[in-house]
Amino acid sequence: MVRMHIYVTFGEGPACEICANAHGRVFLSSRVGKKNFSPLNGTCNGKVHCQACLIGLYGGWLEAREIVARIEKASKKTIVRLSPEELRTLVRGQWKRSLSADTDRISVNMLAALCEEQHNAGIAIEGYWCVINQAKEPRHFPLVVPAYLRLLSVLVRVGREEEEVRQVIEQFERRFPSDQHAPYSPSSYHRQMLEEVKALLWKRQSLQVSA
Numbered sequence: 001m002v003r004m005h006i007y008v009t010f011g012e013g014p015a016c017e018i019c020a021n022a023h024g025r026v027f028l029s030s031r032v033g034k035k036n037f038s039p040l041n042g043t044c045n046g047k048v049h050c051q052a053c054l055i056g057l058y059g060g061w062l063e064a065r066e067i068v069a070r071i072e073k074a075s076k077k078t079i080v081r082l083s084p085e086e087l088r089t090l091v092r093g094q095w096k097r098s099l100s101a102d103t104d105r106i107s108v109n110m111l112a113a114l115c116e117e118q119h120n121a122g123i124a125i126e127g128y129w130c131v132i133n134q135a136k137e138p139r140h141f142p143l144v145v146p147a148y149l150r151l152l153s154v155l156v157r158v159g160r161e162e163e164e165v166r167q168v169i170e171q172f173e174r175r176f177p178s179d180q181h182a183p184y185s186p187s188s189y190h191r192q193m194l195e196e197v198k199a200l201l202w203k204r205q206s207l208q209v210s211a
């Protein structure tokens with residue numbers, strides 16, 4: 001069971017203003033389930049569509065319960081939005097010891113990975129692997145492709161072994177063959193991002209050979 005949803009934008013470049021303003025917004029599940037629900041005020045006007053996901057949580061631990069109480073108390077028209085610090089406080093809470101640990105494991109790992117990317121690459125890498133390897137419920141499926149792509153981005157940025165990056169790419173391509181279009185399979189934009197990582201690897205490799 002999920003009580004609230006958190007909207008998180010992410011990616012390499014900055015998001016458009018509309019999407020950036022929605023980063024950190026929290027909604028009760030009852031609201032997300034309504035017809036015409038949108039986490040955005042308006043429509044995304046980024047040159048390339050901004051990357052974002054809506055992460056559902058039961059939220060049984062202290063920091064999460066406080067947020068649920070805050071949205072419940074807020075008037076219907078008010079949109080509660082968490083700052084980056086508040087998001088990090090949430091994921092650094094004792095969620096593993098709460099009753100919702102199993103329900104929330106995949107979601108918290110995704111959220112933690114997205115929030116910690118710039119602060120602690122190790123947590124981000126671990127979090128994305130958790131989503132990739134353990135997402136079994138349909139509500140987690142939309143997180144898998146973004147988790148792969150964010151993982152690749154972090155691995156490349158922190159200069160992990162090329163072999164490791166290559167293995168992630170191979171695993172991704174086996175899991176999502178380009179001739180298959182299941183729900184939540186990569187979009188053409190996702191595939192383009194993957195091609196960019198591959199091109200970068202090629203470039204690095206050829207530099208090494210010529211050095």
Ligand SMILES: [Zn+2]
Binds near residue numbers: 017018019043046
């Ligand atoms: Zn946007």
